[in-house]
Every structure is written in C-alpha cells, then in structure tokens.
Amino acid sequence: MDIKNVVILGSGPAGLTAGIYAARSDLKPILVSGSTPGGQLTITSLVENYPGFENGILGPELMLKMQKQAENTGVIFEDGTVVKVDFSNRPFTIFTEDKQFKTRTVIISTGASVKWLGLDGETRLMGKGVSGCATCDGPFFKDKDIVVVGGGDSAMEESLFLTKFVKKIYLVHRRDEFRASKIMQDRVLKDPKIEILFNSELQDIYGENIVEGVKVLNNKTNSINDIKVQGVFIAIGHTPNTEIFREFIDTDNNGYIKVHEFTKTNVPGVFAAGDVSDPKYKQAISSAGLGCIAAMDAMHFIEGLNPKV
Ligand SMILES: Cc1cc2nc3c(=O)[nH]c(=O)nc-3n(C[C@H](O)[C@H](O)[C@H](O)COP(=O)(O)OP(=O)(O)OC[C@H]3O[C@@H](n4cnc5c(N)ncnc54)[C@H](O)[C@@H]3O)c2cc1C
Incomplete structure (x- = not known):
C-alpha cells in the first residue's frame, strides 16, 4: 500500500x-x-x-x-x-x-x-426561523420576539448577544435553575429584554414556511403556553x-x-x-x-x- x-x-x-x-x-x-x-x-x-x-x-x-x-x-x-x-x-x-x-x-x-431537541418543527423550519448559532443568525432577527432554549453558559451567552438585535427573548429552561456560571446568570436575570421560563420545555415549533410560534409545556403545572415568536435558537450544546x-x-x-x-x-x-x-x-x-x-x-x-x- x-x-x-x-x-x-x-x-x-x-x-x-x-x-x-x-x-x-x-x-x-x-x-x-x-x-x-x-x-x-x-x-x-x-x-x-x-x-x-x-x-x-x-x-x-x-x-x-x-x-x-x-x-x-x-x-x-x-x-x-x-x-x-x-x-x-x-x-x-x-x-x-x-x-x-x-x-x-x-x-x-x-x-x-449542534444538539437539537428532536422536534419536527426544528428540521422543517431550519434556516426559516430555527437556528443553532446566535453569532451567525442574530442579525436576521432585528426587532423580533424569539425563544432561546437552554440553561448553560452558552445559552446565557447567546441570549445576551441576541438582546442587541431582538425585541424580546423568552429563555426556556426545563429545570428550576440554570447550570450556567453565577456571573452569566446574573447578567441574564437583570436584562429587561429577557423573560425566563423555568420548568419549561419546548413541545412544538409551528409555522407554515417560517416560524410563527412555539408551544411550551410547564412541567410543574402541566399547562401549555402558546407563544408567538419569529425565531427559535436552540442552545443546549x-x-x-x-x-x-x-x-x-x-x-x-x-x-x-x-x-x-x-x-x-x-x-x-x-x-x-x-x-x-x-x-x-x-x-x-x-x-x-x-x-x-x-x-x-x-x-x-x-x-x-x-x-x-
Ligand atoms: C444552522 C447553522 C448555521 C450556521 N451559520 C453560520 C454562519 O452563518 N456563519 C458561520 O461562520 N458559521 C455558521 N455556522 C457554524 C459553522 O457551520 C461551523 O463553525 C463550521 O461549519 C465548522 O466547520 P468544520 O469544518 O470544523 O466542521 P463541519 O462543518 O461540522 O464539518 C465536519 C465534516 O466532517 C465530516 N465528518 C464527521 N465525522 C466524520 C468521519 N467519521 N469521517 C469522515 N468525515 C466525518 C462531516 O461529514 C462534515 O463534512 C452555522 C452552524 C449551523 C449548525
């Protein structure tokens, strides 16, 4: 050989x-x-x-x-x-x-x-509102409402970066506290553009050809929240x-x-x-x-x- x-x-x-x-x-x-x-x-x-x-x-x-x-x-x-x-x-x-x-x-x-959640909407709406990279796609979401999923340092970092562009971020995390470092958490908790949804899991991303909203399950109360957003960033690693x-x-x-x-x-x-x-x-x-x-x-x-x- x-x-x-x-x-x-x-x-x-x-x-x-x-x-x-x-x-x-x-x-x-x-x-x-x-x-x-x-x-x-x-x-x-x-x-x-x-x-x-x-x-x-x-x-x-x-x-x-x-x-x-x-x-x-x-x-x-x-x-x-x-x-x-x-x-x-x-x-x-x-x-x-x-x-x-x-x-x-x-x-x-x-x-x-990129780790994905495995939802149908993720693959169907990839690049049409669903992203795995805030640095890459953040500027496409100027003045939009978006969801970020995750609870580690990268989810905090991506959320803080995205606040430069978007109107509002719903930060969805399945546990009742973040894994991220204290300093990153503090910055996120203080940011007026970020609303944190603890004990929450993304169940569905919907929209015909572009993201129109998400369904979020509260795993404590079992209630489902329908949130109208134009973007979804998956930041789970x-x-x-x-x-x-x-x-x-x-x-x-x-x-x-x-x-x-x-x-x-x-x-x-x-x-x-x-x-x-x-x-x-x-x-x-x-x-x-x-x-x-x-x-x-x-x-x-x-x-x-x-x-x-
Ligand atoms: C949705 C999305 C949007 C993005 N947008 C941007 C953007 O706008 N701008 C930007 O700069 N970056 C963007 N990124 C990040 C960018 O894609 C990556 O940083 C970049 O592709 C990394 O390049 P790479 O060559 O290291 O690896 P990859 O692009 O991951 O390529 C890895 C290659 O290795 C091959 N491979 C894996 N295992 C094996 C094996 N066992 N044997 C042989 N081959 C193997 C794969 O087939 C693939 O060809 C985005 C990422 C995602 C997921």
Missing part, C-alpha cells in the same frame, strides 16, 4: 481549506468527505459573515464553491466515513467502511454537531465528532480535541482543525483559518521527517 502524505477527515470549511493548502503544497491530499459533504453550513440558508460575498451567500452554495476549488487544486476526494483509526504505529492507518489508507500525517476536521479518535487523542471533558499551537494534538503528525477542537468560536471562517494552519503544519512535519516514513 502506498503511503499518503496527508489524509484529511471531513469536508466542512476546515477540511476543504486544509485540502486546498495541502494540494497547493503538492502533498496530494486525500479528503474523506463523511456523511455530510460540505459540513454544517449545508443546513443553513444565508451566510452573511463569510468574507468575499458582499450580499452574503447561501450556505450550500458556499460549500459547493469551496468543494469545487478544492477539486480544482487537486484534492482527491473519497466518499464515505472514517470508522476507525490507528495512530499507534507510523505511518498511521485510516479505515473507511471499505478502504484503508496509510499516511504520514492526518488532519482531523470532523466538526461538531454541541457534540464534537471525536468518538473514534479518543483511544489515541486527548480530548477535554466535553470531547473536544485538545490542541497546542493552534492545531497540534498529543500525537505528533496528527492535527485538528475547526469545530472539532474549538469549543468557543465555532465559525466557518475560524474553521477555515485553522484548516489552513493545519495543512501548513502537516507540510512542515513531513519536511522534518527523517527518514521519510
């Missing part, structure tokens, strides 16, 4: 950017696309904060352009998903459902998945896609890959980029930037290999 220079796992902004840089460095990268070619942006509508598009661009269109650019630079795409890795021996081995690759370096850019790496790669308590110097993992030659190693910023542009760094780090690592195994 020939030994590849670099195998990139994932085809979101991080993986595709890593691919473009690695291909232009003549590393002949293999990129395994995963079950969601294009990554998370393929489930959203307008992206207004990715530089280069003066009127914004639809998420799927942006990812198609990135994919075409990667193809044009020489990235070799492999369909399928990585099901197993072996980082205990060099060269490393990557296993997809039906193939194996031996490689000198690996870039993990498998992203993170993310799950980084790192399960298959954890035998070899250090992760934090929430499963995010730990990195030093931006992209280096605890295994020399294995790099991580994008949401998979970023519990904080989680943006397409920051993921793309880290993808670029990971590819350059992989190139320097290969240059330093002696002998070139």
Whole structure:
C-alpha cells in the first residue's frame, strides 16, 4: 500500500481549506468527505459573515464553491466515513467502511454537531426561523420576539448577544435553575429584554414556511403556553465528532480535541482543525483559518521527517 502524505477527515470549511493548502503544497491530499459533504453550513440558508460575498451567500452554495476549488487544486476526494483509526504505529492507518489508507500525517476536521431537541418543527423550519448559532443568525432577527432554549453558559451567552438585535427573548429552561456560571446568570436575570421560563420545555415549533410560534409545556403545572415568536435558537450544546479518535487523542471533558499551537494534538503528525477542537468560536471562517494552519503544519512535519516514513 502506498503511503499518503496527508489524509484529511471531513469536508466542512476546515477540511476543504486544509485540502486546498495541502494540494497547493503538492502533498496530494486525500479528503474523506463523511456523511455530510460540505459540513454544517449545508443546513443553513444565508451566510452573511463569510468574507468575499458582499450580499452574503447561501450556505450550500458556499460549500459547493469551496468543494469545487478544492477539486480544482487537486484534492482527491473519497466518499464515505472514517470508522476507525490507528495512530499507534507510523505511518498511521485510516479505515473507511471499505478502504484503508496509510499516511504520514492526518488532519482531523470532523466538526461538531449542534444538539437539537428532536422536534419536527426544528428540521422543517431550519434556516426559516430555527437556528443553532446566535453569532451567525442574530442579525436576521432585528426587532423580533424569539425563544432561546437552554440553561448553560452558552445559552446565557447567546441570549445576551441576541438582546442587541431582538425585541424580546423568552429563555426556556426545563429545570428550576440554570447550570450556567453565577456571573452569566446574573447578567441574564437583570436584562429587561429577557423573560425566563423555568420548568419549561419546548413541545412544538409551528409555522407554515417560517416560524410563527412555539408551544411550551410547564412541567410543574402541566399547562401549555402558546407563544408567538419569529425565531427559535436552540442552545443546549454541541457534540464534537471525536468518538473514534479518543483511544489515541486527548480530548477535554466535553470531547473536544485538545490542541497546542493552534492545531497540534498529543500525537505528533496528527492535527485538528475547526469545530472539532474549538469549543468557543465555532465559525466557518475560524474553521477555515485553522484548516489552513493545519495543512501548513502537516507540510512542515513531513519536511522534518527523517527518514521519510
Ligand atoms: C444552522 C447553522 C448555521 C450556521 N451559520 C453560520 C454562519 O452563518 N456563519 C458561520 O461562520 N458559521 C455558521 N455556522 C457554524 C459553522 O457551520 C461551523 O463553525 C463550521 O461549519 C465548522 O466547520 P468544520 O469544518 O470544523 O466542521 P463541519 O462543518 O461540522 O464539518 C465536519 C465534516 O466532517 C465530516 N465528518 C464527521 N465525522 C466524520 C468521519 N467519521 N469521517 C469522515 N468525515 C466525518 C462531516 O461529514 C462534515 O463534512 C452555522 C452552524 C449551523 C449548525
């Protein structure tokens, strides 16, 4: 089996950017696309904060352009998903459902998945009022009434950020107190735009083609409250896609890959980029930037290999 220079796992902004840089460095990268070619942006509508598009661009269109650019630079795409890795021996081995690759370096850019509640309305009205990212979509909700679901720090942070735009926020949390840090809670509790609904669970998000309202169950009284809103932000966390790496790669308590110097993992030659190693910023542009760094780090690592195994 020939030994590849670099195998990139994932085809979101991080993986595709890593691919473009690695291909232009003549590393002949293999990129395994995963079950969601294009990554998370393929489930959203307008992206207004990715530089280069003066009127914004639809998420799927942006990812198609990135994919075409990667193809044009020489990235070799492999369909399928990585099901197993072996980082205990060099060269490393990557296993997809039906193939194996031996490689000198690996870039993990498998992203993170937003945790959803699992309501029908979530999928049906995704990008039509339902969002998983306040930084990305907040400005679309100027002077609107919205619901935010969650009780941790990220729900507090997203709510406070959203107060810049919206008229009113109903913050829905299923318990009678928040998990968030005291300082974040205090800021939320004091904010006049935020009404907190404790002991409350989102039961339904309704609307024909756009969010028109939600049904909220009070789990103490069993009563259902119908609230007219134009937006719903789900802020109950993310799950980084790192399960298959954890035998070899250090992760934090929430499963995010730990990195030093931006992209280096605890295994020399294995790099991580994008949401998979970023519990904080989680943006397409920051993921793309880290993808670029990971590819350059992989190139320097290969240059330093002696002998070139
Ligand atoms: C609804 C929504 C709207 C958003 N809007 C914006 C926005 O407007 N602006 C913005 O900057 N950001 C936005 N974001 C955030 C942005 O999408 C992410 O920050 C970005 O996509 C992260 O890029 P990534 O490459 O790290 O990972 P992802 O985009 O998550 O891509 C991960 C890739 O890894 C693949 N993969 C996973 N597991 C495996 C495996 N085992 N083997 C092989 N491949 C695998 C997946 O198929 C996918 O291709 C939004 C997110 C969501 C959910």
